[in-house]
Amino acid sequence: MTYKLKKICFDEISSTNEYAKELARNTKENILIVANKQTAGRGRLGRTFYSPFGGIYMSVLFHPDRAVEKATDITVMASVAMVRTISSVLGIETQIKWVNDIYLNGKKVCGILTEGIFNSDNNSFDSVVLGVGLNLFTNDFPEDIKDIATSLSDKEKKGVKEALIDKFTQEFFDIFENKKEYFFEYKSRSLILGKTVEYLKDNTLHTANAVDISESGELIVIENGKKILLNSGEIKISASSLFR
Numbered sequence: 001m002t003y004k005l006k007k008i009c010f011d012e013i014s015s016t017n018e019y020a021k022e023l024a025r026n027t028k029e030n031i032l033i034v035a036n037k038q039t040a041g042r043g044r045l046g047r048t049f050y051s052p053f054g055g056i057y058m059s060v061l062f063h064p065d066r067a068v069e070k071a072t073d074i075t076v077m078a079s080v081a082m083v084r085t086i087s088s089v090l091g092i093e094t095q096i097k098w099v100n101d102i103y104l105n106g107k108k109v110c111g112i113l114t115e116g117i118f119n120s121d122n123n124s125f126d127s128v129v130l131g132v133g134l135n136l137f138t139n140d141f142p143e144d145i146k147d148i149a150t151s152l153s154d155k156e157k158k159g160v161k162e163a164l165i166d167k168f169t170q171e172f173f174d175i176f177e178n179k180k181e182y183f184f185e186y187k188s189r190s191l192i193l194g195k196t197v198e199y200l201k202d203n204t205l206h207t208a209n210a211v212d213i214s215e216s217g218e219l220i221v222i223e224n225g226k227k228i229l230l231n232s233g234e235i236k237i238s239a240s241s242l243f244r
């Protein structure tokens with residue numbers, strides 16, 4: 001791994017992604033920020049990410065040595081890295097819900113939020129903040145998410161947290177640098193492909209069949225016989241539609 005990471009740990013922080021973005025203004029170091037708890041954890045589309053003690057909340061701040069034009073590429077690589085990590089450290093097999101969620105037994109166990117400092121001169125990211133929230137030993141979920149969220153384990157085991165963090169960063173940079181086989185793995189772990197999905201676009205609810213994911217990360221659906229490419233930023237897929 002050519003990306004050497006300096007590690008900064010917090011017992012409690014508002015958001016490791018926010019902290020990483022602050023650091024990115026003044027440093028070219030690659031830094032891993034880990035917190036035991038977040039008080040203002042953030043998810044995609046302005047959502048909050050429930051972040052009590054027991055989970056892993058981390059952000060990897062790095063400065064790519066080759067052009068990264070789309071945050072989605074990083075999210076896709078990180079999803080595969082996390083699935084591999086959970087399998088290797090805990091022997092648990094998980095699935096990926098396009099585009100950035102990891103699921104276990106039909107419930108969300110991990111979310112990924114990639115942000116960055118974009119340089120419009122060269123149309124790519126100068127710095128990337130890869131944020132990962134993993135429900136590891138998280139037990140009591142609040143009422144509004146208890147039916148859709150789950151945890152990898154119900155009791156704490158020594159050394160597991162560190163093993164997951166180390167393995168994840170290693171797997172992620174291995175994929176980022178070598179780009180081997182990860183896209184096929186992303187699709188084969190998909191929770192969505194082959195399913196009927198509902199998505200909200202321009203305030204209209206659509207129903208379609210998810211048939212493929214493009215190399216650039218769009219979900220390809222067939223709706224009324226027509227092929228449509230969906231961009232993750234524009235649509236919202238209803239989780240309940242995935243299990244029909």
Ligand code: BTN
Nearest residue numbers: 015017041042043044111131133
């Ligand atoms: C999502 O589910 O939409 C993405 C969740 C990402 C959560 C992680 S936890 C560490 C980092 N800090 C944040 O505030 N968010 C990310």
